[in-house]
Structure formats: C-alpha cells, structure tokens
Amino acid sequence: MKSFGKIIIIFLVFLASAVNPVRSMAGPSSINYKLEQYSFGAGGEDSMTSGSYGLNAILGEIESGQLSSTNFKVNSGLNYTMMANVPPAPVISNPANYYNKLKIVINEGGNASDTVYAVAISTDNFVSDTKYVQDDNTVSPTLGPEDWRTYSGVGGWGGASGVIIAGLTPNTTYTVKTAAKKGSFTESGYGPTAQASTILPTLTFDIDVSAVDEETSAPYTLNIGNLTPATVVTSNTKIWVDFSTNANSGGAVYVYGANGGLVSTTAGSSINSGSTDLTGAMTGYGIRSNSVSQTSGGPMQSVAPYNGAGNNVGILDVNKRIIYDSSNMPISGGRAAFELKAKSSDTTPSATDYSDVITIIASGSF
Amino acid sequence: MLSIRSFLIAFYFISFLAVVLYIPLQASAAVTKVVYRPDRHSATSAPSGSVCIQTSTAGSETTLTIVFPTQFTIDTTTTNWTMDTSANNIPAGATQWASTGSGNANSANNGTKTVVFTVGDVSADTFTCMHFTAAGTNAIGNAGNDLTGSIATNIDSATSYATSVVSAGGDQISVTATVPSSFTFSLGGATAALGTLSTSAVTSATGVSATVSTNARLGWSMWVKNSTNGLYSTTATAGISAPGAFGSTYDLTSNTGYGLDVNSGSGTPTVDAAYDGTGDANFVGVLQSNFKPIATKATAGAGDSVTLRFRAKISATQAAASDYTDTVTVAAAGNF
Secondary structure: OHHHHHHHHHHHHHHHHHHOHHHHOOOOEOOOOEOOOOOOOOOOEEEEEOOOOEEEEEEOOOOOOEEEOOOOEEEOOHHHOOOOOOOOOOEEEOOOOOOOOEEEEOOOOOOOOOOEEEEEEEOOOOOOOOEEEOOOOOEEOOOOHHHOEEOOOOOOOOHHHOEEEOOOOOOOEEEEEEEEEOOOOOOOOOOOOEEEEOOOOOEEEEEEEEOOOOOOOOOEEEEEEEOOOOOEEEOOOEEEEEEEEOOOOOEEEEEEEOOOEEEEOOOOEEEEEOOEEOOOOOOEEEEEEEEEEOOEEOOOEEOOOOOOOOOEEEOOOOOOEEEEEOOOOOEEEEEEEEEEEEEOOOOOOOEEEEEEEEEEEEEEEO | OOOHHHHHHHHHHHHHHHHHHHHHHHHHOOEEEEEEEEOOOEOOOOOOEEEEEEEOOOOOOOEEEEEOOOOOEOOOOHHHEEEEOOHHHOOOOOEEOOEOOOOEOOEEEOOOOEEEEEEOOOOOOOOEEEEEEEOOOOEOOOOEEEEEEEEEEOOOOOEEEEEEEEOOOOOEEEEEEEEOOOEEEEEOOOOOOOOOOOOOOOEEOOOEEEEEEEOOOOOEEEEEEEOOOOEEEOOOOEEEOOOOOOOOOEEOOOOOEEEEEEEEOOOOOEEOOOOOOOOOOOEEEOOOOOOEEEEEEOOOEEEEEEEEEEEEEOOOOOOOOOOOEOOEEEEEEEOO
16 A cells, blocks of 8 residues: 555656646645655665664665675565565485486475465576476476466475476486565565486396395206105295386386296106196196385385285296386385295106296386 | 457467467477386396387387497497397387387497387387397496486487396206106006806906006006916816917907906006907907016006906816916006
8 A cells, every 4th residue: 555655646746747847846736735845766764873783775665776695686676575585595305316306395485375486407507507397397498487386285396395306317416496476576586506416227136046035146046856746846945036226117027937837858848837826736837926025115016926825826938027016116125035836746757857947137117 | 340450460379379388398298218128137148128118209209229338238230139029028018119120220339339220100108119139249248237228219318227237147047846756556456366267158357457657757567477387276287278379369269278358447558469358358368477568658647557357268178176376466667
C-alpha cells in the first residue's frame, strides 16, 4: 500500500506538471488539494550514528545503486525491495559412488516457502560451460520457467533430502550455484558455488572355490566326488562370487557350462543337467545357490531356477543364464555362493572322468 | 474478427513456438542403459561378448561404436571382428540387434581402442543387443577391475561402462566327478528239480532266474558250466547224456538227453545261440564242464535277467535211479 501511495503521488505530480508547468515549482495543486513539498525517490538520512555504529550512507530507499562483492550483490532502490535473498551455496555431493549423478540440496537462505530456485551447473566453474538443472533433474543449456522450483513439495528440489542430478559425465568435477526469486522482478543473483565430482563406472568381479568363505586363486577345480547311484551328491566345495558395481541399474552374474552336463569321454556317457528336483529324478546335475550378502546397496539376490531349496537345482548348459543380480541397484561388496549337485542312476556308466567346465561372467547395466 | 494479417501472424507465431518447444524435447531423449557383457573375463581371452543399448533417441541407428578399455589390444584387421546374430549369445529377453553390413567391423583402431560395426535401427526404449567375437592379435590384457569403455551409435552419445578382467582361467571351474563301478548278481533259486523223467515226454524244471545289475559301460556277460559227469546217478553209475554236440540246440521232442534252455527276461539281454531255445518249447543247448556264455548285454542295466530252464528226456534203456544230479554253476561279469 505504501508503494501504491507513492505511485499516486508521483502520478499527481506528473499530471500537475503537464497541466501547468509553471505552477509546479510552487507545488502541485488541484481544485481541492495542493502538494506543498515533493521530490523523486524515497529520501533518506545521511551519516546516522549511534553509540556503537555509524552509517556513512543514506538510509532508506534510493532510486538506484548496487553494492556487490565477489559472492554477494545488493540491488538497492524501489524496484528491488522485494528481491529474494541470494541463496547460500547448495550442498552437492556424491553419496553413492555415482558415475553420472550427483546429489544436490538447496539452501533456502531464509527465503519464504513459495520462493523458487534455479540451479546452474558447470564443468569449468562457469568459465565457458554453463548449464541448468532441468525439472526432470537432467542438465541442459536452457533454463526454462519450469526449471524454477520450490524448495520442497511436488516438483520441488526435494527439501532437505535434495534431488539427484542425472545425465552427468563420469569422472568430472561439477560446480553448482543457485538463484532464487519470488514473483516477477525479484530474481536474485546466483549465490556462492559448491563442488562435487562424479567417479568412473566401476565393476569388480572375482570367483573363489572353497568349502568355506575365503579368497582363493585360479586355477579352480571342484571334485564332486563319487556319485553313488540313486543318491543326490552335493559338492563339499562351493563356488563363491564377488561382485560390485555402481551401475545405475545394477548388474548380474551369469553362469554357463561347457557340456550341458557331466560328460565322460571314457564311458561315452553324460549326466545331463536340468532344472529339477533331483530327489525324484533318476539322474541329473545342476547348481543351487547357498548364500547371498552385500556390504551395501543391492541387495544381491539369487534368481530362479537357482534359488530353490533342498535338492532343487537349476540347469547348467551352454546358455548364459543369470544366477544372481543386484535387484537393479548398484551394489558394493556383493558375495554369493552356490553348490553343485549330481545324481547318477544304477545304469549310469561308471567312469572316473565325468567332467564339466563352468564359466561365470558378470556385467553392469550402466 | 481477426484480419487475415492477424491470423497469419498468429499462425507463424504458434509455428515458431512449436519448433522451439520441439527442439528441447528431442534434446532431452537419451540413452537409458548400456551393457557390455563379456563372454570371458580371463586374461588370456580375446575380447568377445554382447553389447546392448536401450535408448529413446529419435532417429535411426546405423553404426555402433564400441570403445574398449585402454588395456585391451585391438587387432586393426576389420575381418578379425565379427558380429553374429545367434540368439543364445545375447542376454535373455533382449532384442537381437541386426547387422546391416558385412558382419565384420567397419573399422578397428588400437590407438583409440575403438571398433565400429554397421548395425540396424534400435526401436525406441527396447533393450537391444548384438554379439561379437574377435580373432587375431586381440587380447583383453591383464587382470584388473573397473576397466572402463563406452558404447555409442551414430545418434546416441557415448555412454560409459565398466568391466573386469581376472587372472588367466580365473573365471572358470573345472568340475569332475566319478561314477563308481557297480555290479550285482543273483539267482532266483538254488535248485531245479526235474522230477520223474519220461521216455515219451520232455520234462522241464521250473525256471531259475539269473539277474544282473551293473553300470558297466559295455554291459555284462553270463556264463554257465556243469559238473564233469553231467546229470549223473551215483547209485546207477549212469549219466543222461547230452542230445548232441555243443554249439547247437536240440529239440527233445524228437531226441533224448539233458540240456539247458535259456530265455531272455528283463532288460532283454541277448541269449547265446548255443542255449537259445524257442521260449517254452523243448529245445535245449548242451552243458559243458567249462564255462560257456549263455547271455550278454552291451549296455549297463538294472535288473537284467534271463531264465534257466533245465530239460530232460530219457531213453528206454536209461538206468533207473532217484539220484540223478548235476551241479550247474552260473557266473556273470560287467564289461567296464
């Protein structure tokens, strides 16, 4: 209302001047009113002092002027009295070994809840590369009105939890800064910057062969032992898998065999592999998961048909089949173990050279 | 009412907005997932594996660019790089990425570790994979984790991946097992009573089964022999002779004598011709005092059996006695 009154006064002065310029020096007037004294601007008082502070300037609203430093800028004057506060530096981090993402938390800087913020992001500290975080949290050279978002709420910057900026380049340091506004003509300048870095994509993989959970070295052999006819024989030795990746969609561990079963060259015979319950089967050969764990992320999980109980086994043939995955999430310290089971029949030709070669591979979904 | 000029201005303005809005829409589309799945992680292996992409980028893919980790050795002979379309070589559920070129690489550069293939279009948001193999001097280098590369197409920007190389053979396990030899043999009975023999009719004892179970890879064999004197009476000091020479079967209907008929049972083993009568007919073979084969089977079997039937018919001058006796020994063995 105060501002509105000033505008009315200015308008009246202008009107009076236009109607009778000569009389303006004596003060604008009309039939009923007369403005005895007037000036442009909001006035102020110079060089005020108190017991502790002195002001070497005019206190009050002036028409124009700007105080600035490296990080802050004050646009003084009538039109700027409703500017949003310049947001302090946001908090940007890489909390989960992201290779193409970073987390940002806006700092409101005392602005009202309906204030909206924009985030500028750069790979060279805004020397020649400036992009903006979009409303879908990707980055683009264009800052649209939809990219100004409230601190929290639907479509906002996630409040204290922040949001994840996606589509970034691996192994790159990003600098971010934020600006705020609260209605038209209130946009602040960009505040101080903060930095965080993406890392390279990662994938670690290793296998071990042991009866207990321990690290072992290649070459790896596993003897199931004597396959007593009509008896399900389980290997005492297990195959352990180490798997970690920061792939956005996690990863998977695959397994495949060389023969589709245990093959004896001497006997010219094979014990075929299949997904079945060996308890009721005449013969068979397959693998079954024993354990899964992880340090963080994931979780690591065994996948059908390898996640059965008892003597239920999954097929081991020449096709690469997923035995474990990380639940479509990045995973750290994944560790899993599986065992082999086989069963011969009374008529399975005897031989000491039944064999297969199991290959284990892993990949990430980046 | 809008004038024609106003209408045209509005039309052009709306068209301009549509173009302006459409360009960012295109720019926002991107690769959503890439996968590099090696066939082997072993340090001694040549690079081979599946390369997959899922993208919403508008346009048509025509080339695939694979950048391998820097430690890979890339054979620059393009014909040493082959793209195949075997369905089993790509991850289950993935769409096969078509090859629209020769199947060999367009280019292979060891400096940039880059190999380019000519490929077909990828349908939007469809997980699409190809499989490649490499020959020549290609190698994936030494063991190491977090080895990075990238996958791109002519319209899809490069997206990074990571893979791992393990020590030679470190991705494989040699599995062995033993199926121990097994063999069981049994006779269904220890006696075969012929009873009172006749000069006019053939007398047959109740059949005695001989059963074999074995996992011998070449099957099994069975033999039989009898005592030196054959069916002999100590009291009468007389024996009932065979109907003929060993090697043939004889029909006791028209002959006298004593012999053995062997019938095939469970597992259908093969009966030796020297004892292969015709079922329940009156044919017999000649027993010998040394082992003669009576049956064989070429494969392992469980509960394979034959039936031994002793038959006799006497002549009118055969000395009477009640103690005609013979001892027949049956033996079997697996052919491991």
